[in-house]
Amino acid sequence: GAVVSQHPSWVICKSGTSVKIECRSLDFQATTMFWYRQFPKQSLMLMATSNEGSKATYEQGVEKDKFLINHASLTLSTLTVTSAHPEDSSFYICSARDLETEAFFGQGTRLTVV
Amino acid sequence: AQSVTQPDIHITVSEGASLELRCNYSYGATPYLFWYVQSPGQGLQLLLKYFSGDTLVQGIKGFEAEFKRSQSSFNLRKPSVHWSDAAEYFCAVVPFSGGYNKLIFGAGTRLAVHP
Numbered sequence: 001g002a003v004v005s006q007h008p009s010w011v012i013c014k015s016g017t018s019v020k021i022e023c024r025s026l027d028f029q030a031t032t033m034f035w036y037r038q039f040p041k042q043s044l045m046l047m048a049t050s051n052e053g054s055k056a057t058y059e060q061g062v063e064k065d066k067f068l069i070n071h072a073s074l075t076l077s078t079l080t081v082t083s084a085h086p087e088d089s090s091f092y093i094c095s096a097r098d099l100e101t102e103a104f105f106g107q108g109t110r111l112t113v114v
Numbered sequence: 115a116q117s118v119t120q121p122d123i124h125i126t127v128s129e130g131a132s133l134e135l136r137c138n139y140s141y142g143a144t145p146y147l148f149w150y151v152q153s154p155g156q157g158l159q160l161l162l163k164y165f166s167g168d169t170l171v172q173g174i175k176g177f178e179a180e181f182k183r184s185q186s187s188f189n190l191r192k193p194s195v196h197w198s199d200a201a202e203y204f205c206a207v208v209p210f211s212g213g214y215n216k217l218i219f220g221a222g223t224r225l226a227v228h229p
Contacts, residue, residue, distance in 0.1 A: 006157070034216060043204065044158075044219045093157055095217070103217055105150075107157040 002028045004096045006106025013084055013113055021079045021109045023094030029074035030096035034103065035067070038091040050077055084113040116141050118207050120220035127195050128228045135190040135223050137205030146208040147188040148217070149179055153201050161203075164188060175199070200227045 003026040013019050023033060032051050036044040048064075050056040050071035058064045066088075068080040077096070081088050089112050095103040119138045127133055139145060146165050150158040162173025169181040179190045188205060205220040 004157075041224070043221045046216055046218070049216055091155075095158075102160065102163065104160075105158040108155070110155065 002026075002096075002098070002104045004030075004094065004104045004106040006094055006109055008109060009107060010110040011112070013111070015085055015113055016083055018080055018082045019084055019111060021081075021092055021094075021111075023077045023079070023096065023106050025075045025096040025098075025104070028096075028098045030077070030098060031074065032097045032103075033071055033077040034095045034097075035069060035077075035079050036093045036095070038093060038108075040091075044093060047079075081111065084111070086113045089113045116209060116218075118205055118218055118220040120203075120205055120223050122223045123221065124224045124226070126226040126228060129197050130194050133190075133192045133195045133199070133225070135203050135205075135225070137188045137190065137220060139186050139188070139205075139207050141207065141209045143209075144181075144183060147179075147181060148206040148208075149173065149177070149188075149190045150204045150206060150219075151175075151201050152204065152222075158204065161190070195225075195227055197227045197229060200225055 005024045007022045035047045038044045046059050047062045048056045048058045050069050052071050052074050056069035071077040093108040095105045097103040117140050148163045149161040152158050161177045162171045164171045164181045171179050177192050181188050202222050202224050204222045206217050
């Protein structure tokens, strides 16, 4: 299957700082990318959907000013957690889809805010 | 309400035993259906998917799933479980609401395998 690379795999940051997570599709062009958040032992909750060159569509309850998503090219989407707080600590996973119906997932990023 | 339900939060089986993980959905039209597996601290790997056609779908690692329209179910099965199958399993759907949009996940079933 296609490869989606997510970076970094884990990050620790201080409260009040911002953290950027990258999601790259390595061998295909991703027209759509999705960002999920997963709390320990829970399911994946969709945060937002982004299409290349347009604004992301956020799910209800997700703060768009806190979780900035940029999908500037067909192979790269970034999620920036702004002014991070301990409650933002979580596992963030991206997925990327081309024109077909299958989405491929990155390996996830463990964010810890201290 | 539209949803994906995995009734079993946690299942334990013995190595070599058969396995069935349940998944039910409640959408008006038949959605696209998927099963994913997640190892601890890792992303998701697609096991199999159903779009249309044959209702018995074969996947990787010896898994299969059967789509039953009358029961709105898409249960995952494996005839003989290996210790390496211990992981979290997620059923997911892409509902039809104006075209493909997003993947909706069930709560997941954590599988433990006893030697």
